Amino acid sequence: MVNVRGTERTMVDSEAVLTIHRRGLPLPDDLSVPEDINVYLGAENHLSVERKYTSKFLCDLDLALYPFDVQRCFMDLEVLSAATDFVVLQNAISSVTYIGAELLIEYEVVDVKLTVSNNQTMAEAEVEVKLQRRVGYPIISIYVPTVILLILAYLSLVFRRDNFETRVMSALTVLLVLASLFTQASHSLRFGKLVFVIEQGFGFVLASLFKQTSTSLPKTSYFKMVDVWLLFSISLIFFVIVFHVLIDMAADGKLLSASSRIASAIKVTPVDGKEGLQGVSVVSPPADRGLARWILGESPDSRLERNRKLGDKFFTYALTFIPCYFSMFNVIYWIYIFA
Numbered sequence: 001m002v003n004v005r006g007t008e009r010t011m012v013d014s015e016a017v018l019t020i021h022r023r024g025l026p027l028p029d030d031l032s033v034p035e036d037i038n039v040y041l042g043a044e045n046h047l048s049v050e051r052k053y054t055s056k057f058l059c060d061l062d063l064a065l066y067p068f069d070v071q072r073c074f075m076d077l078e079v080l081s082a083a084t085d086f087v088v089l090q091n092a093i094s095s096v097t098y099i100g101a102e103l104l105i106e107y108e109v110v111d112v113k114l115t116v117s118n119n120q121t122m123a124e125a126e127v128e129v130k131l132q133r134r135v136g137y138p139i140i141s142i143y144v145p146t147v148i149l150l151i152l153a154y155l156s157l158v159f160r161r162d163n164f165e166t167r168v169m170s171a172l173t174v175l176l177v178l179a180s181l182f183t184q185a186s187h188s189l190r191f192g193k194l195v196f197v198i199e200q201g202f203g204f205v206l207a208s209l210f211k212q213t214s215t216s217l218p219k220t221s222y223f224k225m226v227d228v229w230l231l232f233s234i235s236l237i238f239f240v241i242v243f244h245v246l247i248d249m250a251a252d253g254k255l256l257s258a259s260s261r262i263a264s265a266i267k268v269t270p271v272d273g274k275e276g277l278q279g280v281s282v283v284s285p286p287a288d289r290g291l292a293r294w295i296l297g298e299s300p301d302s303r304l305e306r307n308r309k310l311g312d313k314f315f316t317y318a319l320t321f322i323p324c325y326f327s328m329f330n331v332i333y334w335i336y337i338f339a
Contacts, residue, residue, distance in 0.1 A: 001053075001057075001075070003075070003076045004055045004057055005056050008053070008055055010053075011051065012051075013051075016050070016051040017050045018048070019047070019048045019050065021045060021046050021047070022045050023046075024041055024044025024045055026038035026039055026040050057074075057075045059073035063220050063224055064222065064224060070130065070131070070132045071131040071132075072129070072130055074126055074128055075126070076126055078123070078124050078125075079124075084120070087123060089124075089125055096114040096127050104134075108133075110130040111128075112128070142226060142230075146229070146233045150237070150326070172241065225336075225337060228333070229333065239321065239325065240322065243318035247318070251307060253304075255310060
């Protein structure tokens with residue numbers, strides 16, 4: 001047994017059972033032997049030794065696709081008593097049978113197969129066990145709650161626009177819950193009951209819903225697919241908060257600042273032909289610059305009306321961008337997993 005903890009070899013002791021499989025007929029009696037015995041040819045009648053071994057084989061797990069990963073574990077066996085010139089493994093009569101439960105705690109045993117090789121100096125046999133993770137618990141405890149939280153954050157966009165505190169605090173509460181879940185998933189730490197209290201919005205949010213999640217997540221030095229999902233969820237909440245800020249600034253006129261007025265200098269000459277004052281400044285009509293002008297274009301509307309239209313534009317952009325961002329990520333995410 002090669003890939004086990006320590007060194008383990010087959011043993012012939014009191015727990016071993018030797019069985020003679022009689023397939024041929026005995027040889028004719030030899031009258032020169034004064035004993036009543038039957039002699040059988042070893043080529044026609046083989047021997048088998050059976051013994052039960054309990055060993056822990058090492059298996060390298062690749063958790064990059066967690067919780068949708070499929071693992072392949074191997075049990076490597078090698079004949080050390082003799083070279084292949086004397087002892088070979090028969091592929092035709094060699095087999096492996098799994099008699100345990102197919103549904104394990106975290107995995108499902110999909111397939112078990114045996115491969116025999118006599119090409120090396122020593123005969124080798126390899127048992128491959130294919131394990132597929134049971135994704136029911138991760139989906140219920142991670143993916144479904146995060147989707148619900150993302151929907152709640154998206155719905156905060158349709159709250160009353162004059163109540164900026166409620167809208168932002170709702171999105172921030174969702175962000176705190178997702179950040180707590182991501183911290184537990186990344187570092188596999190056990191947290192107690194966490195309660196986030198806000199004055200308005202959702203009221204009390206019990207993040208203890210996720211305290212059991214950390215115990216089932218493996219700790220790795222690289223990103224897993226569940227980490228990518230949680231990072232995406234946090235980024236989506238970030239965009240929701242950014243749109244809340246832009247909508248509020250547009251409604252308050254902070255995107256159309258007073259600095260957009262343009263002052264120009266002109267030369268004034270009296271009617272009698274004498275030169276008068278020069279450099280008299282007059283103020284031209286307000287002209288919007290930057291982001292607001294790029295979005296609204298040239299418009300004769302009043303500043304208050306332009307503020308309202310700019311807020312409506314950002315509101316429309318938010319309602320369109322968030323679902324598109326969510327849909328595009330999910331298409332790429334699930335194609336990468338199941339490709």
